[in-house]
Amino acid sequence: MKRNYLTTLLLNLAILASTASFGQQNNIDLENCRQGESVEYCKEHKILAELLKDPAFKKSWEQDRATLALEQEQLLEKSKKEVPGKGVVYRIPVVFHVLHNGGPENISKEQIINALEVWNRDFRRLNADADNVHTPFQGMPSDVEIEFVLATKAPNGTCFSGITRTQSTLSYDGSNGGAQVDAIVAGNDVFNGQWPGNKYLNIFVCGEIGGAAGYTYRPSSWPGTSMKNGIWILHNYVGAIGTSSPNTSRTLTHESGHWLDLPHCWGSTNNPGLASNCNTDDGISDTPNTIGVTACILNESSCGPIANVENYMDYSYCSKMFTAGQVLRMRTALNASVGGRNNLATAANIAATGADSNLYICKAEFNVDRRVICAGESVDFSDASYNAVSGWTWNFPGGSPSSSSAQNPSVTYNTPGTYNVSLAATDGTGSQSTTKTAYITVLPAGTMLPYVETFENYSTLAAANSFWTANNPGNNEAFEVSNTAGASGTKSLRLRNFTQTAGNEDEIVSDLWDLSNFSAGETVTLSFKYASRKRNTSNYESLRILVSNDCGASFISRKSINGTQLTSEVVTSEWTPTAQDWVQVHVTNITDQYFVNNLKVMFRFTSGGGNNFFLDDINFYQGGPENLGVLEAGLVNNLQLFPNPADQEVNVSFEAAAAGTVDLEVRDLTGKVVRTQRIQASAGSNLVMMGTGDLASGMYFLNMKLAGQQQTLQFVVR
Numbered sequence: 113m114k115r116n117y118l119t120t121l122l123l124n125l126a127i128l129a130s131t132a133s134f135g136q137q138n139n140i141d142l143e144n145c146r147q148g149e150s151v152e153y154c155k156e157h158k159i160l161a162e163l164l165k166d167p168a169f170k171k172s173w174e175q176d177r178a179t180l181a182l183e184q185e186q187l188l189e190k191s192k193k194e195v196p197g198k199g200v201v202y203r204i205p206v207v208f209h210v211l212h213n214g215g216p217e218n219i220s221k222e223q224i225i226n227a228l229e230v231w232n233r234d235f236r237r238l239n240a241d242a243d244n245v246h247t248p249f250q251g252m253p254s255d256v257e258i259e260f261v262l263a264t265k266a267p268n269g270t271c272f273s274g275i276t277r278t279q280s281t282l283s284y285d286g287s288n289g290g291a292q293v294d295a296i297v298a299g300n301d302v303f304n305g306q307w308p309g310n311k312y313l314n315i316f317v318c319g320e321i322g323g324a325a326g327y328t329y330r331p332s333s334w335p336g337t338s339m340k341n342g343i344w345i346l347h348n349y350v351g352a353i354g355t356s357s358p359n360t361s362r363t364l365t366h367e368s369g370h371w372l373d374l375p376h377c378w379g380s381t382n383n384p385g386l387a388s389n390c391n392t393d394d395g396i397s398d399t400p401n402t403i404g405v406t407a408c409i410l411n412e413s414s415c416g417p418i419a420n421v422e423n424y425m426d427y428s429y430c431s432k433m434f435t436a437g438q439v440l441r442m443r444t445a446l447n448a449s450v451g452g453r454n455n456l457a458t459a460a461n462i463a464a465t466g467a468d469s470n471l472y473i474c475k476a477e478f479n480v481d482r483r484v485i486c487a488g489e490s491v492d493f494s495d496a497s498y499n500a501v502s503g504w505t506w507n508f509p510g511g512s513p514s515s516s517s518a519q520n521p522s523v524t525y526n527t528p529g530t531y532n533v534s535l536a537a538t539d540g541t542g543s544q545s546t547t548k549t550a551y552i553t554v555l556p557a558g559t560m561l562p563y564v565e566t567f568e569n570y571s572t573l574a575a576a577n578s579f580w581t582a583n584n585p586g587n588n589e590a591f592e593v594s595n596t597a598g599a600s601g602t603k604s605l606r607l608r609n610f611t612q613t614a615g616n617e618d619e620i621v622s623d624l625w626d627l628s629n630f631s632a633g634e635t636v637t638l639s640f641k642y643a644s645r646k647r648n649t650s651n652y653e654s655l656r657i658l659v660s661n662d663c664g665a666s667f668i669s670r671k672s673i674n675g676t677q678l679t680s681e682v683v684t685s686e687w688t689p690t691a692q693d694w695v696q697v698h699v700t701n702i703t704d705q706y707f708v709n710n711l712k713v714m715f716r717f718t719s720g721g722g723n724n725f726f727l728d729d730i731n732f733y734q735g736g737p738e739n740l741g742v743l744e745a746g747l748v749n750n751l752q753l754f755p756n757p758a759d760q761e762v763n764v765s766f767e768a769a770a771a772g773t774v775d776l777e778v779r780d781l782t783g784k785v786v787r788t789q790r791i792q793a794s795a796g797s798n799l800v801m802m803g804t805g806d807l808a809s810g811m812y813f814l815n816m817k818l819a820g821q822q823q824t825l826q827f828v829v830r
Contacts, residue, residue, distance in 0.1 A: 214585030227351030253433035264466030271474030286322035309341030310452025331451030378404035486663035557783030558626030577826030604728035614721035643689035
C-alpha cells in the first residue's frame with residue numbers, strides 16, 4: 113500500500129444525509145447512496161471545495177497540514193517501536209448538548225447512556241461481532257484503548273450530569289452548525305459560555321443538521337480548540353434505543369474516528385464507488401486499497417485486494433472493526449498539538465472536567481410523565497439526580513403513598529388541587545434535596561354542558577381561573593387573549609403567526625368537561641369561529657381539533673382544516689379580522705366513547721409561514737348545530753366576577769337581554785355544591801352580591817344558568 117498519509121486531507125466533514133425526502137424538499141443533490149436506498153452519505157468534497165475558495169482558510173489549512181504532518185511523522189517514527197501510550201487507556205471527557213424544540217429530538221438520558229455504552233464497546237473491541245469478521249480479516253479487529261466518559265464538571269466548575277439541554281427552533285435548522293452551537297452557548301441549562309474543544313469532546317444532538325446524520329472536523333486550527341471542534345449528530349442516530357435503533361447506533365463510532373483523524377477506507381475523495389479511488393489511499397497500511405462500497409459486499413475486490421468493508425470507516429452498514437493501523441493513527445492524533453486533542457486525556461484535564469470517576473451526589477432532580485392529571489390517576493416519578501445516588505427520600509403531600517424510598521415511585525392523587533413534591537437523594541455520605549412547588553395539578557370535576565366561551569371575561573390565559581391553557585413548545589408566539597377583534601364581542605384568542613417561522617405548532621387546551629350524563633345515541637356538538645389569512649399563496653397551514661377521553665393522556669383528532677380549506681385569501685402585512693372574516697365550524701363526531709367525566713379538547717395550529725390566526729365563540733352543547741341559535745342568543749353578556757380573590761364577599765355583574773330566572777350555583781374543587789341562589793334578573797344590567805365568609809379558603813366555581821344557557825367562572829376565597 114502507498115502511504116500518502118502526509119497528503120491526506122486534514123479536514124473531513126463526513127456528512128451522512130438523513131433521508132431522501134429531506135433532500136427533495138430542500139433541493140439537495142443526493143449522491144453516494146447505499147443500494148436500495150435514497151440516502152446520501154458524504155459530501156465533504158463539495159464543502160471543502162467551497163471552504164478552499166476562501167484564501168485565509170486555504171492558507172490556514174495548508175499550514176495545519178504541514179504542522180500536523182511533521183508532528184505525526186515524528187510520532188509515527190517513534191511508534192515503529194511502540195504505539196503511542198500502548199497499554200494506557202486514554203479517557204476523553206464528553207458532553208452531550210441536546211438542542212431540541214420540545215419534540216422527540218429531546219432524547220432521554222437513558223438513550224444517551226446507551227449511546228455511550230455502544231461507543232465504548234466498539235472502541236474497546238468488546239463487540240461480539242468482531243469475532244465474526246470476514247476470513248481475510250480474522251484476528252485483526254483491535255482495541256483502540258480509548259474510552260469516552262461523561263464529564264461531570266462544567267467550565268465554571270458546576271457539577272452536572274454530562275448532558276445539557278437547550279430549547280431552540282435551531283434544532284431543526286442545520287443550515288449553520290455554528291449557529292446551533294451559539295444557541296447552546298447562550299441557552300443551555302448548565303453553563304452559558306464556551307465549552308472548549310480541547311477540554312471536552314462536545315456532541316451536538318439535533319433534529320436536523322443540514323441533511324446529515326452526523327459530521328465532524330478532523331484535527332486542524334479551524335475550528336481549532338473552539339467549542340465547534342465537536343461532532344454534530346441526529347437524535348435518531350444516537351445509541352440503539354429510544355428514537356434510534358441498532359442499525360443506526362454506530363454513527364458516533366464512525367464520526368469519532370474522523371474526529372481522531374481517520375479518513376474513509378478509500379481515501380479522501382468521500383465518493384465511494386469511483387474507479388479513481390483505486391489510485392488513492394487512506395494512508396493506513398493494513399486497510400486494503402478499495403473503491404468504496406455502499407452495501408455489505410464482503411468479497412468486494414474492484415481494486416485488487418479484498419476490501420475491509422466491515423471497517424467502521426466504510427459505508428457498508430455491517431461495520432465491526434478498527435485495524436491496528438487505524439488505532440495507531442487515532443492514538444497519534446491524541447498526542448499531536450494541532451486541534452488541541454493532546455490536552456483532552458491529560459490527568460489535569462480529566463480532573464478538571466470531572467471525568468475521573470470520583471462521583472458524588474451534587475444535585476437532587478426528578479422528572480414525571482405528567483404534571484396535570486385527574487382525580488384518581490397516578491403519576492410516575494423518575495429520579496434524575498446525579499452523579500452518584502444510593503438512597504432516596506420522597507414526600508408527596510396529597511398523594512398515596514405520601515412518602516417513598518423507591519428510586520422511581522408511582523403515586524396516586526385522589527383529591528383535586530395543586531401539590532408540592534420534594535426529594536432528598538444521598539450517595540451514602542452526602543445528600544442533596546429539592547422541592548418543586550405547585551408541581552402536580554389534580555383537576556377538579558368537569559364542567560357540565562352547555563358551555564359558552566366568548567373570552568370577553570378574560571384578560572390573560574395565565575390567570576388562575578382560566579379554563580384554557582396555551583401550549584407553546586416552540587417557545588415563540590403563543591395563543592393569547594386579544595382585544596383587537598372578536599366574533600361576537602371585542603375579544604378573542606390570537607396567535608401572532610405572522611411573526612413566527614413555518615413548522616411551529618401551537619395549542620390551546622381546555623380544562624375538563626363532564627359528559628358522563630349523556631347516553632349512547634345522544635348527540636353533542638362543539639362549535640367555534642376562527643379567522644385566518646395566508647401571507648403568500650404557497651403557505652400551507654392546518655388547524656386540528658382533538659379530544660381526549662383520558663384526562664389529556666392521549667388525544668384523538670376529530671376534525672382537520674388544512675391549506676386552502678382554512679383560507680385561500682392572502683394578506684401580506686400583519687392582519688386583524690373584521691366582522692365578515694369569521695368562519696363558523698361545527699364538530700359533530702364527538703360520539704359516546706367520549707361521554708366521560710374528564711373530557712379535554714385541544715385546538716392545534718401548525719404554521720406554514722402565514723398570517724395571524726384568531727379563535728372565538730367556543731360552544732359545547734347537547735344536540736346538533738340546529739340548537740346553536742339558543743346558545744348564541746346573547747342572553748347574558750359582560751359577565752364579571754369581582755373581587756377575585758375574595759375575602760368576605762364576591763360580586764357577580766352581568767347584562768341580560770331579557771328578564772328571566774337566573775340560578776347561581778357554587779361548587780368546590782370536588783364538584784360538591786356548597787351554595788345555590790336564584791334571582792329574578794331584569795333586562796339590562798344586574799349585580800348580585802354573595803357572601804363568602806362561611807366558605808373555607810380555596811378555589812370555587814360559579815355556574816350561572818339562564819334559559820338553558822350556562823357559563824362558568826372560577827374564583828378564589830382567601
